[in-house]
Amino acid sequence: MDYEIFDLGDVALQSGVTLPGAFLAYKTYGRLNEKKDNVIVYPTAFGDQHVQNEWLIGNGMALDPRKYFIIVPNLLGNGLSSSPSNTPPPFDRVNFPQVTIYDNVKFQHRLVTEKFGIQKIALVVGWSMGGIQSFQWGASYPDMVERIAPFAGAAKTWPHTYVVLDGMKAALMAAARLDSNQRDQLTSADMRAVGRVYAGWGLSQAFYREELYRELGFDSLADFVAGVWEDSFMKMDPHNVLAMLWTGQFADISANPAYNGDFDAALRSIKALACVMPGSTDLFCTADDNEYEAKLMPNAVFNPIESIWGHFAGRGINRADNQFIDDSLKRLLARSTNG
Known part of the structure; x- marks a missing residue:
């Protein structure tokens, strides 16, 4: 440790x-x-x-x-x-x-x-x-x-940022059929879709257009999305991710006494x-x-x-x-x- x-x-x-x-x-x-x-x-x-x-x-x-x-x-x-x-x-x-x-x-x-x-x-x-x-x-x-x-x-978290985080949450909740009572059945494999959603937001249009993922050792767009986005998100616990998404969605430095x-x-x-x-x-x-x-x-x-x-x-x-x-x-x- x-x-x-x-x-x-x-x-x-x-x-x-x-x-x-x-x-x-x-x-x-x-x-x-x-x-x-x-x-x-x-x-x-x-x-x-x-x-x-x-x-x-x-x-x-x-x-x-x-x-x-x-x-x-x-x-x-x-x-x-x-x-x-x-x-x-x-x-x-x-x-x-x-x-x-x-x-x-x-x-x-x-x-x-x-x-x-x-x-x-x-x-x-x-x-x-x-x-x-x-x-x-x-x-x-x-x-x-x-x-x-x-x-x-x-x-x-400005409104658009909230919507982006909500899309990530929805991708995960879809695996639980959007039923909060089924969230306990979520596994790290269900995080694959979350990684795919985030792939479109984490980097700019120009990054993808200029194929800068090649600088990171990936020969194709498909390899990059799987090797970076899917892989990194599938290492995370889905319940931890839901907790952090909530923290992120409701972040506001003025939301306090x-x-x-x-x-x-x-x-x-x-x-x-x-x-x-x-x-x-x-x-x-x-x-x-x-x-x-x-x-x-x-x-x-x-x-x-x-x-x-x-x-x-x-x-x-x-x-x-x-x-x-x-x-x-x-x-x-x-x-x-x-x-």
């Missing part, structure tokens, strides 16, 4: 349900300095675990473990933190309660403060649903978070220096959505990743996109937050 567990105990969720014996799985890189001010929090995205974040961590990179103490908390529902697949009855599998982005960040805040005694965070960074969590950190703890850098992730649904007010409250990096051709976390958000944030730079890799410009696959993100993070970390 290459990660650690932080026991949360019995936690009250936003839904009103108490989840007993909840826990966060996390991994740290580097060392916490004496002043405890070299902290970077880097939450995971939908379906990812901490290892999928490691492409952005390394000596000489912005997230340099020789300089920073980097904490990667795993999203609830991802199979490592409390999830349908690892929670005992009565909250196992289909009975796992609904968990929000707000819940996730609240528990991450407990990890950071209770386990490590940290009071200041130099940066919260994340891709996709990790990006939403970085926005939430900025809105929930504006005096604690000095910088945020969401890439290919919005501050809420602090902002009562006032999205613009939540954005204006983010004091952190922010570098908002959408993929220029992202089909469902669009640059337009991010541009709206960045304009309302007092200290935000809108910095699109010019790439035909769509949503996956932020996935750590394409060297030019990786370099752009790393360079942007270096500039952000070099900016002083004093005045």
Whole structure:
């Protein structure tokens, strides 16, 4: 096991349900300095675990473990933190309660403060649903978070994004004949269709037109869809996926008692220096959505990743996109937050 567990105990969720014996799985890189001010929090995205974040961590990179103490908390529902697949009855599998982005960040805040005694965070960074969590950190703890850098992730699930996630959910639920009482019979094989649905959204039209999948070692479109999309989704537990889809569909940094649904007010409250990096051709976390958000944030730079890799410009696959993100993070970390 290459990660650690932080026991949360019995936690009250936003839904009103108490989840007993909840826990966060996390991994740290580097060392916490004496002043405890070299902290970077880097939450995971939908379906990812901490290892999928490691492409952005390394000596000489912005997230340099020789300089920073980097904490990667795993999203609830991802199979490592409390999830349908690892929670005992009565909250196992289909009975796992609904968990929000707000819940996730609240528990991450407990990890950071209770386990490590940290009071200041130099940066919260994340891709996709990790990006939403970085926005939430900025809105929930504006005096604690000095910088945020969401890439290919919005501050809420805009209507079109909701529809895309709903299509993924429908592909899975079709295997249960759209009957929620039959969800317990779902298996990982039923995830194949979900991968096929996502294949059309994860990358841009130009990516497919220019056959860039050949750069990844696939000779044909059919091989690429089966080898990447089907394969990666069939490794996931369907109940975990349904839990994470719910978290994603109802993500909104203002859906909590602090902002009562006032999205613009939540954005204006983010004091952190922010570098908002959408993929220029992202089909469902669009640059337009991010541009709206960045304009309302007092200290935000809108910095699109010019790439035909769509949503996956932020996935750590394409060297030019990786370099752009790393360079942007270096500039952000070099900016002083004093005045």
